[in-house]
Amino acid sequence: MAKVETAAQIYQRALERKGGEAQLQLLLGQAPLSTTELQQHHDNDWLAAFSKKVFQSGFVWRVVEQKWPGFCEVFFDFSVEKMLLMSDEMLAAKAQDARIIRNANKVLTIRDNALMIHDLAREHGSFSAMVAAWPTDNIIGLWQLLKQRGARLGGNTGPYALRAMGKDTFLLSRDVEAYLRSYQVIEGGLTSKSNLLKIQAQFNQWQQQSGLSLSQLSRLVAFSTGDNYVGLAAEMPDSDGIETA
Numbered sequence: 005m006a007k008v009e010t011a012a013q014i015y016q017r018a019l020e021r022k023g024g025e026a027q028l029q030l031l032l033g034q035a036p037l038s039t040t041e042l043q044q045h046h047d048n049d050w051l052a053a054f055s056k057k058v059f060q061s062g063f064v065w066r067v068v069e070q071k072w073p074g075f076c077e078v079f080f081d082f083s084v085e086k087m088l089l090m091s092d093e094m095l096a097a098k099a100q101d102a103r104i105i106r107n108a109n110k111v112l113t114i115r116d117n118a119l120m121i122h123d124l125a126r127e128h129g130s131f132s133a134m135v136a137a138w139p140t141d142n143i144i145g146l147w148q149l150l151k152q153r154g155a156r157l158g159g160n161t162g163p164y165a166l167r168a169m170g171k172d173t174f175l176l177s178r179d180v181e182a183y184l185r186s187y188q189v190i191e192g193g194l195t196s197k198s199n200l201l202k203i204q205a206q207f208n209q210w211q212q213q214s215g216l217s218l219s220q221l222s223r224l225v226a227f228s229t230g231d232n233y234v235g236l237a238a239e240m241p242d243s244d245g246i247e248t249a
Contacts, residue, residue, distance in 0.1 A: 008187045008206065011214035011221065018228040031227060032220045037170030042136035045169060047121050050131050052082040054117045057165040058110055058156045067105070074103030079114060087118035116155035124153070140172045140218055141208050144200045147173075159195075167219055174207050174222035179230040186229075 022028040055075070060068045078101050080086045090098075095115060099108040121131045128134035138146045150162035157165070166173045174180070176194060184190050189206050190199040210221050
């Protein structure tokens, strides 16, 4: 196994590739929300975030953004309670509404994920309370929970939604995966249980070395490798540029 670079070494290379401290700091973005701030989210906000990422998966994100006001109208601002009352027939009718992206299978996930949020909220007081309390040194455990109990929240979909809501998480983008493979941190399937544990351990080590959030470290690794030099990186840290799968 090749000796993995320290966070400081990765930072220095990203610094050189991105044109200096100011530009790199801009790309790394702000720190994630605090536990208290995360607890302020309403459960409906989580349903909206999960639904947006489900529809963006495999689709042009810009189009989803443009149609999002229509989604909010059609699905009652993603009220968990109202979505739980909707029958298959009602959802099928809404799936044909021109105000949204008409994908019946993805529309069904809105009710499925509303049920997940409802059930976990009953177990933990609120869905936000559960997410806020979840330790980031085991963020892959939260990923697994969303995948198992939610609908279409596997891969990077669930993690992207968590990050959009301010929960600290790394992402397994192509550039991040390429880095981890080049240093033989992982072999074989990216999301096997053993590989996810190794990836989590590596990010935990980098975090201890640097004090950066998992989100910032994930971007840092992405910006330090591949073809993304000055002028080619995504302008917004949470965009679907360098760090997406």
